[in-house]
Amino acid sequence: MRLLRMVGVGSLMHLKMASRSPFEIATGLIVPIVQATMAVYLLRASEQPQNMIKAAVGAGLMGIWSQVLFGSGGAIQRQRWMGTLEMMIISPRPPALTVLPITIATGLQGTYTMAATLVWGWVLYGIVPSFAHPGLFLVAVVVCIVGLGMFGLLLASTFILMRNANAVCNTLEYPIWLLSGMLVPITVLPGWTEPVASILPTTWGARAVHEAATGGAVWPSVGWCLLISLMCFGFGALSMSYVERRARAAATLALA
Amino acid sequence: MSELAIEAVGLRRTYRSRTGWLRPKIRQTEAVKGVSFTVAKGELFGLLGPNGAGKTTTIKMLNTLLIPSAGTARIFGHDVVENTTEVRRRIGYVFGGDRGLYDRLSALDNLRYFAELYAVPAREQKARIGELLELVNLAGRERERVEGYSRGMRQRLHIARGLLHRPQVLFLDEPSIGVDPVAARDLRRTVADLAATGTTVLLTTHYMAEADELCDRIAVIAQGELKALGTPDELKHYADGRRVVEVEAYGIDDDVYGRIRRIAGVKETTLEAQGAVQLLTVQSASDVDVQGEVLAALDGVRLGRVAARRPTLEDAYVSIVSDDSPELVVAT
Ligand SMILES: Nc1ncnc2c1ncn2[C@@H]1O[C@H](COP(=O)(O)OP(=O)(O)O)[C@@H](O)[C@H]1O
Ligand SMILES: [Mg+2]
Numbered sequence: 233m234r235l236l237r238m239v240g241v242g243s244l245m246h247l248k249m250a251s252r253s254p255f256e257i258a259t260g261l262i263v264p265i266v267q268a269t270m271a272v273y274l275l276r277a278s279e280q281p282q283n284m285i286k287a288a289v290g291a292g293l294m295g296i297w298s299q300v301l302f303g304s305g306g307a308i309q310r311q312r313w314m315g316t317l318e319m320m321i322i323s324p325r326p327p328a329l330t331v332l333p334i335t336i337a338t339g340l341q342g343t344y345t346m347a348a349t350l351v352w353g354w355v356l357y358g359i360v361p362s363f364a365h366p367g368l369f370l371v372a373v374v375v376c377i378v379g380l381g382m383f384g385l386l387l388a389s390t391f392i393l394m395r396n397a398n399a400v401c402n403t404l405e406y407p408i409w410l411l412s413g414m415l416v417p418i419t420v421l422p423g424w425t426e427p428v429a430s431i432l433p434t435t436w437g438a439r440a441v442h443e444a445a446t447g448g449a450v451w452p453s454v455g456w457c458l459l460i461s462l463m464c465f466g467f468g469a470l471s472m473s474y475v476e477r478r479a480r481a482a483a484t485l486a487l488a
Numbered sequence: 489m490s491e492l493a494i495e496a497v498g499l500r501r502t503y504r505s506r507t508g509w510l511r512p513k514i515r516q517t518e519a520v521k522g523v524s525f526t527v528a529k530g531e532l533f534g535l536l537g538p539n540g541a542g543k544t545t546t547i548k549m550l551n552t553l554l555i556p557s558a559g560t561a562r563i564f565g566h567d568v569v570e571n572t573t574e575v576r577r578r579i580g581y582v583f584g585g586d587r588g589l590y591d592r593l594s595a596l597d598n599l600r601y602f603a604e605l606y607a608v609p610a611r612e613q614k615a616r617i618g619e620l621l622e623l624v625n626l627a628g629r630e631r632e633r634v635e636g637y638s639r640g641m642r643q644r645l646h647i648a649r650g651l652l653h654r655p656q657v658l659f660l661d662e663p664s665i666g667v668d669p670v671a672a673r674d675l676r677r678t679v680a681d682l683a684a685t686g687t688t689v690l691l692t693t694h695y696m697a698e699a700d701e702l703c704d705r706i707a708v709i710a711q712g713e714l715k716a717l718g719t720p721d722e723l724k725h726y727a728d729g730r731r732v733v734e735v736e737a738y739g740i741d742d743d744v745y746g747r748i749r750r751i752a753g754v755k756e757t758t759l760e761a762q763g764a765v766q767l768l769t770v771q772s773a774s775d776v777d778v779q780g781e782v783l784a785a786l787d788g789v790r791l792g793r794v795a796a797r798r799p800t801l802e803d804a805y806v807s808i809v810s811d812d813s814p815e816l817v818v819a820t
Contacts (some may be wrong), residue, residue, distance in 0.1 A: 238604040245593060245601040252592040252633075315587030318553055319649075323605040324576040330605060481555045483503055 235329060242333025246307070250341055257457035260341070263298075265346035265356070269452065272357050288481050290442070298342075307334045308391035318485050327476040328385060328469035335384035339377035346373070364447035372444040375461075376437030382461040383433050389475040433460040491564070493657050493688035494527035494550060501545050513731070519545040520793035521712040522559065527690060527705075529564075529656075529796060532683040534703035535692040538809055542712040543692035544583075544661055551581050551659050563657055577607070580655035582646045584665035591635040595626055595645050598634060599652065606653040620648040624678065640671030647678065657681060660691045664698060674701055696805045710809040726808050727771070727799030730755065733779050736767040738791030747785045753778050758808050765792060771803055 250256045276454035310332070311317040320330045353359040363369045430436075479485050501520040506512050520542040527533040535543050548554040550561050552572050560567060566574040590598050596617065603613045620625040624644035634642065643663060650658060660679065664672040680702060683689050693699050699706050700720045708716040708723070716723055739761060748768070749757050753776035760767045772778045779796060 234607075234610070238607075239663060241604045242601060245590070245597055248597065249590055249592045313587075314590070315583075316590065319581070319588055319602070320605065322551060322553060322576055322581055323602075324573050324607055325605060339744075471779075477555070480553060483554055485553055 235325075238325070239329065239336065241335040242330070246337035247332050247340055250337065256341075260344065260348070264345055267345075268349045268352040268356060272353070274358070290438075307338065308388055312486070315486070321476060321479075321485055326469065326473065328465075328472040331388050331472060332381070332385055334378075335381040335388060338384065339381040342380065343373060343377055363445050365444045365450060368450045369441065369444035372437070372440035372450055372454060375457050376434070376441050379433035379437040379457045379461045379464075382464040382468060386471060388463050389468060389471040431460065433457050433464055436446050436460060455485050491529045492526050492562075493531065493564060493781055494525075494533070494544070494690060495562045496526070496550065496559070497524050498562070499523045499546060499549050499556050499561060500558040501542075501549060501554060502557045502620075512598050516686055519555040519712055520549070523709065523712075523714050523809050524559075525707050525714065526716060527688060529688055529716075530683065532679070532689045532702055532782050533706050534699040534706040535690065535697045535709055536694065536696065536706050536805070537692075541694075541709045543694075543709060545689065545712075546709070547581075547659050547692055553581075555647055572692055576655045577653070577816075580650035580653070580658045581661075581710035582658065582663055584643065584663050585663040586639065586642060586666075589634050589642060589645060589649075592633060594633055595621070595637075595648075596630040598645065599630075599649060602649050603652050604693055608653050608803075616652060620651055624648045625674070638668045638687045640674075643667050643671070643675065647675075650745050651682075655687070657688045657690065659688060662692055662694070664693065664695065672698075696802050700801050708805065708808045716808045718744065723808070724799075724804050726800050726804035727776050727801075730771045730799045730801055730803065730807070731774040731777070731796065732799050733770045733772070733782055733794070733796050735782065735786065737766050737768055737786060738764065738790040738792070740766050740768060740786070740789055742787060744785060751778055751781045751785065752776075756803075756810055763778075769803070769806075771807060772798065 251428060308317065309332075323330055350361045353406065355363060436453045436457035440450050440457055442448075443450045443453060499520055500518075500522050503519055504573070505515050505517070507515055522548055522712070525533075535546060536545050545554065549556045550563070550568060552568050552575050552672060555569055560569075562568065563575045563578055566578070568575050590601070593601070594796055598621070599617045600613065603617065606615055621630050624647055626641060626644055626648065629641070634645065637645065647663070663679070664675055667675065676698065679689060679691065683702075683704075691699070691702065703720065705717065705719055706723060707714055716726065745757070745768075747753065749769060753772045754770055755773065756769075756771040758769045768782075770782055777787040777792075781796070783791075
């Protein structure tokens with residue numbers, strides 16, 4: 233209960249901070265428009281009405297993904313710059329739990345991006361969001377955020393160790409978009425990518441969201457996403473504790 | 489013997505940094521080279537030394553942020569490497585300067601966030617935060633964003649944050665750096681009050697006067713080594729048997745300064761610019777009078793006041809941290 237409260241308050245504060253950053257505000261305004269536009273032209277959503285929602289949802293998921301990647305990676309880097317990383321690590325909590333609010337907050341920011349993409353798709357291109365299973369859609373989105381947040385945690389551990397982690401984050405962004413089939417259906421990709429894709433929680437999260445939007449069995453995907461997320465959390469927590477110790481040995485918690 | 493709050497035994501820390509991309513070289517810095525001391529419960533202990541002496545490194549080994557390269561440390565008997573969580577429950581950490589707070593959040597939000605992180609029970613949080621805002625004189629301004637705060641206000645907020653979970657040991661790393669004299673005085677009073685109510689405080693500073701005013705005992709550290717340890721009064725004896733000449737001058741260059749340093753009988757010299765005027769101090773053994781030779785060396789330089797005086801704690805500090813100081817003397 234107390235840990236939940238901590239994660240809750242922490243996420244709220246990190247969200248509050250993001251909502252006050254001029255950079256984040258600008259990104260939050262522009263990115264959804266760009267994504268809605270890209271989706272419409274790349275997937276010719278206007279010709280095939282079925283693709284419209286798929287495109288908007290795919291673009292929205294991309295938004296969540298890049299938020300988590302830049303969010304959890306960038307946030308760790310920012311904490312280092314601000315000198316607050318040390319203040320977080322010095323708390324008597326497991327390091328995974330002090331970092332989790334950051335990845336959850338960015339997951340939530342991503343939800344906003346998805347909603348905004350849908351709205352812009354509607355306003356600019358007349359793509360009316362209509363969902364096969366509206367209720368399940370919400371469930372799937374929440375599950376997807378959990379998946380992204382947990383995967384983000386796993387990634388964030390690398391950022392604590394490395395002071396130049398931004399490079400890693402940039403190289404990961406596009407492959408994982410493609411692999412998890414957020415925009416392009418996985419079947420378009422070469423066969424070898426399939427096993428890789430199927431161990432990413434985001435693949436199942438994205439599939440659940442797609443299914444909820446356009447029809448299909450949603451629950452199995454939701455189940456897989458949650459299961460893999462749980463594993464990500466487990467590994468993330470272990471890796472975070474290991475990495476925290478390494479960072480204390482290598483002196484990478486602070487800037488100098 | 490009273491209960492020990494901090495025990496440091498042979499602490500060492502080496503930093504490895506990589507320089508160059510094509511042919512990377514590993515450079516090693518020995519920041520702390522075997523430091524041992526103990527701090528009793530409730531004591532206000534000062535770690536005094538010039539910039540780069542290894543003060544911050546020592547503090548970070550004690551507060552679990554750095555793992556020592558060698559040696560051990562315990563906080564109330566808990567090993568800082570093995571029982572990290574137990575140590576973290578008992579310590580607070582405050583450092584000087586602008587960083588370490590969430591600028592885009594209000595002071596209140598900063599404190600609420602860290603109260604959760606530092607495991608302050610939910611139902612105590614509100615009262616505790618109010619009490620601390622009162623203590624550091626920020627009550628009434630807690631809803632303003634920290635980005636609009638002055639250096640002194642930030643520093644006070646830092647202290648409030650460090651005290652949220654009622655730590656038994658408080659680490660203060662150069663808390664008065666960059667704050668104005670009035671704020672620094674308030675800060676010293678807050679620290680003294682904390683120590684008076686039983687909190688163990690380890691304070692680092694490079695201001696002699698601050699350490700002298702506040703600390704029960706002072707460890708002087710330079711080049712990663714402990715040079716002296718004792719009460720301020722004990723440390724003053726380092727300058728016993730010295731005589732000090734102080735000269736105000738305008739335009740001492742390296743040549744002239746070098747000549748003064750080479751005068752026979754001169755032990756220590758310092759040259760400090762204070763605006764346009766330079767303050768030269770020359771320490772010598774008390775049985776030699778170097779004043780005449782110093783003035784001769786300053787021939788052609790415009791001079792202000794010239795005075796001989798008895799050595800102060802400041803002079804003792806200068807003689808301790810300089811290279812040719814005697815071997816470590818521990819007075820306990
Ligand atoms: N992260 C680091 N990497 C490499 N060298 C460092 C690092 N931190 C400090 N140092 C070096 O270690 C020495 C001691 O630094 P520090 O403990 O910060 O001294 P102080 O706090 O007394 O000014 C200095 O020479 C400094 O340059
Ligand atoms: Mg320092």
